Amino acid sequence: MVRTICSDKNGMKKGSWSEEEDNKLKAYILRYGHWNWRKLPKYAGWRIRLSGLSRCGKSCRLRWMNYLKPKVKRGNYSQEEENIIMKLHDELGNKWSAMAAKLPGRTDNDIKNHWHTHLKKRAKQNGKLKETSESSQSIGTCQFELEDSQQRDDQEWALDSVVDIDPSQQTSESSLLQAESSDYAFNHAMKQNMDDSITSSSETYHADTIETFWNQPFLLENETTTNDVRASIVDHEFLSPNSPIYCEELLSRYGFYY
DNA sequence: AACGACGTCAACCGCTTGCGG
DNA sequence: CCCGCAAGCGGTTGACGTCGT
Numbered sequence: 497m498v499r500t501i502c503s504d505k506n507g508m509k510k511g512s513w514s515e516e517e518d519n520k521l522k523a524y525i526l527r528y529g530h531w532n533w534r535k536l537p538k539y540a541g542w543r544i545r546l547s548g549l550s551r552c553g554k555s556c557r558l559r560w561m562n563y564l565k566p567k568v569k570r571g572n573y574s575q576e577e578e579n580i581i582m583k584l585h586d587e588l589g590n591k592w593s594a595m596a597a598k599l600p601g602r603t604d605n606d607i608k609n610h611w612h613t614h615l616k617k618r619a620k621q622n623g624k625l626k627e628t629s630e631s632s633q634s635i636g637t638c639q640f641e642l643e644d645s646q647q648r649d650d651q652e653w654a655l656d657s658v659v660d661i662d663p664s665q666q667t668s669e670s671s672l673l674q675a676e677s678s679d680y681a682f683n684h685a686m687k688q689n690m691d692d693s694i695t696s697s698s699e700t701y702h703a704d705t706i707e708t709f710w711n712q713p714f715l716l717e718n719e720t721t722t723n724d725v726r727a728s729i730v731d732h733e734f735l736s737p738n739s740p741i742y743c744e745e746l747l748s749r750y751g752f753y754y
Numbered sequence: 755a756a757c758g759a760c761g762t763c764a765a766c767c768g769c770t771t772g773c774g775g
Numbered sequence: 776c777c778c779g780c781a782a783g784c785g786g787t788t789g790a791c792g793t794c795g796t
Contacts, residue, residue: 512764512790534781557782558765570763593784604784609763 509550513559520549521556522564533557562603569601573610581607582615 513521530536534553549556562568573581577599584595592604592611599607 510766532781553781554767555765561783562764590785605764608785613762 508552508555510555513551513563517549517551518559518564521551521559524549525560525564530557530560558605562605567601568603568606570606573614577602578610578615578618581611582619585611585615585619 509517524536532553533556536553536556551559563570580599581595584598588594590608592608595607596602596604
């Protein structure tokens, strides 16, 4: 199922991601944001190719978007989700990203795969059914159900944006959503900081800081205190001082800090 | 048990789009 | 307006799993 690990001519690793790489990428993005995918691995691992992340930016982006990003659901499609995908495919064609936008937690890649492996056949069968019996009552009923479920899902998903969390955490989850919606501003600030850092006279210091990030061992929640972590995050110069909520939420959501 | 055919899905590739200089 | 770069998108690949013979 997974590709074997190999390298391209630039020494960039290809193939399946190891757990360690996942952890590093996740930790890096949670800490610094993804202000520039192409430069991410450069800043993150270029100087420390042997112990860092020797992946191209595209690969990093894909891994994050399809696998590591919070709230990404995989597999176990519900009947309603499948119905919606089929309906959307009817309307939109192979616009996987547009479909993903309407199916929170699902990625375009995942929907595409699910379509090709499960739903395409069903769609063909339905097509045949339609051909043989345009006015078939069963299909009419089916379409009603789809529209009905779509409306219901739209409502539920609006609420479900805050999903599978315990009620005591809902406030912070909402805050995270707010923080996520300001990703652009945050990433822009990050980029500014990074660009400044690279071009400034203190380049060595910043590069070393990032290098340290990749080389230092992961600290699990029980190895540090929340206050220490909070202080570490807020004190870190790469983080926007304007996004304490973001920091707070990373902690409450992931419970760790690298 | 062995083997081939088929299914699944993570990851890659190349093209398109959008944006800033 | 043009050019270059980065991100996004959709098609395709390929390795592993599963099933049938």
